Amino acid sequence: MTTFSATQSTAGAIANDVAKTRAGSRKARYFFVGMAILFPVIAVIGFTPSYQAMNAGTLTPHWVVHIHGALMTSWLLVFLAQAILAANGNFKFHRKLGLLSVVLGVLVWLAMATVSAHALIANHPPKEDFLFDLLLMEFYAMSSFGLFFTWGIFVRKKDSAAHKRLLMLATLVLLQAAVDRIHWLPLLGIGYPYVFFLYLDTLLIPLFIYDFFSLRRIHKITLIGSGVIIMLQLSVSLIWGSPAWHQFWFNRLAPFVEKVIEVKLNxxxxxxxxxxxxxxxxxxxxxxxxxxxxxxxxxxxxxxxxxxxxxxxxxxxxxxxxxxxxxxxxxxxxxxxxxxxxxxxxxxxxx
Missing domain, CATH: 2.40.128 (Lipocalin)
Structure with a gap:
């Protein structure tokens, strides 16, 4: 009788765990797909004025920028497709598309580096210019995306919960450029980087809420990833506007840029x-x-x-x-x- 009761209790516990897992899967399906839909919406809102300016002929980006934009858009769409495939249990195609996303992730990272270098070399700004502060933003995006993307790929086979959170964080940091361009958001015009970061960091809140209700705790990747993002943001805020930072990169670029020859007018x-x-x-x-x-x-x-x-x-x-x-x-x-x-x-x- 005791053995039967113990077996019955064990079976009940297993059934309960299965039920929780299925419930968690349903929540995951709605949550990660929902975030994957929200990200392109934010990108469209942020970059629409830029495309309107291109249409009007007042903004003429270099072709490198167009390639960068195409790769970023492709990443957002692949992330959405992967979220939908995983939510529907179609892991066969999810894994096949994952191979493409590895190549795409590397290209996204290289495109960020290329666009940053081109912007400084092609425009050869004076050392006081804002572009040297934007370089900080690029380093922050490249570092965080590179870390989360690489980490997410390495754990994809043994820890799916960590994998999907890391890929979500990698995608989230790419949205910084879009958030920075939503000029109607309050206080964005004051020029302090922490204001831009605060708006992006609000996108972390849903992940904490999801973890709490689905796991009854905050997943370690959510905590570590958020900590990394905030640490890098604080670093950017502290260095922002530093004359030493500007001078360092101005000197590094000097051999690659054409010097402006100033003339004296009467x-x-x-x-x-x-x-x-x-x-x-x-x-x-x-x-x-x-x-x-x-x-x-x-x-x-x-x-x-x-x-x-x-x-x-x-x-x-x-x-x-x-x-x-x-x-x-x-x-x-x-x-x-x-x-x-x-x-x-x-x-x-x-x-």
Whole structure:
């Protein structure tokens, strides 16, 4: 009788575990597929303004950037497909697609490195420019994605729970670039990196909630992965804007970039460029102060300008070039502004 009761209890425990496992599988199916759907939505929201600018002709990215975008999009779609296949129990195709995702993951990582290097070498920004801080963001994304992706591949056969969490974290950190571009989010305009990070980190909250309700505890990968992400984010925030960081990478890039040859303009050459440009919504002023040219925007400090020719100026501390266009009468009628791939025109305002 005692043996029968013990056997019955054991059978009941096993049945209970099976029931919990199935319930957990159902939750996993909805959770990971749901997150895999949410990620492309965030990417679309973040990058839509950029594609609108490309359509309007004001943004002309290099072809390397297009390849980078295609690889990132492919990764999001493959992650979604993998989540759906796993949720439906189609592990045969899940594993086959997994082989492709390994190659794709390596290409995604290489594309991040290539785009970062190209942006700095092609634009050769001054050492004070914001691009050197963006390089920090790229290092953070490359480090975290590379770690989670590689770790997730190694544990895929022996620990599926860790595998799917690691691949989700790898995909999540790729969304930083999209989140940074959602300019209507409160406080994004103040320029501090921790604000951008806080918005991305809200995507970690659902994983903690899922772990708590499905496991009654927080999975170790969720804890370790979140800790790694936050540690790297804190590192970026501490180094952000560091003159030493800017100087180090400016010196490393110096042998690979074309040096800007500045020329000295006389008063007769600079006077036609002076004045106000823009419209009712936005304007800038080019002025002369004791023989030096300055660019002034409303409510911002003046930027010193250098000259490449008598119709081409550049801001000495940030990546910004100004091309002055003359009309039939020889007077300047507009300025074409270029900041890397971004181009826009402003008309000269009547005094």
């Amino acid at each position: 008063d007769a050459q600079t006077d036609p460029l002076l004045g106000n440009y823009g419209d009712k919504k936005w304007h800038m002023t080019v002025s002369d102060d004791k023989g030096k040219l300055y660019l002034k925007l409303p409510d911002q400090p003046a930027f010193e300008l250098g000259a490449i020719s008598k119709t081409e100026l550049f801001v000495t501390t940030i990546l910004w070039k100004l091309y002055f266009v003359k009309g039939a009468d020889g007077r300047v009628i507009k300025v074409i502004n270029k900041q890397g791939p971004l181009t826009w025109e402003v008309q000269r305002l009547k005094n």
